[in-house]
Amino acid sequence: MAKPRLHLDADASYRALQKALTARGHDVTRTPGEWMALDASDEQQLLGSTAQGRCIFTFNIADFMRLVRKYPEHDGVMLANQQD
Known part of the structure; x- marks a missing residue:
């Protein structure tokens, strides 16, 4: 089975998280990145992730x-409650 490809949106875009997941062999991008601008809207991030x-x-x-x-046609959305 192929590993899922993940994108960290602007709210969850921690370099340390991306680095830790990538080091474990996961394909992870984040906002901002090569194909997603820092000021991208939530909608742009969802549609961009889907396109990728x-x-x-x-x-x-x-x-x-x-x-x-x-937009029910997407590649998945993982929602997490942010805690201190």
Whole structure:
């Protein structure tokens, strides 16, 4: 089975997280990056991730719940509650 390709949205875009996952063999991109600008909207990040064949990881639960209803054809959205 192929490993999922992951994109860290601007809310969850920690270089240390990307580096740790990449070091373990995962294909991970983040905002900002080669194909995603720092000021990209949530919608742009979801659509860009989908175009890249990537699941997106975010802490922005409310906005992405709305977006997945608007765009049900995506490669996955992982929602996480951000805690201190």
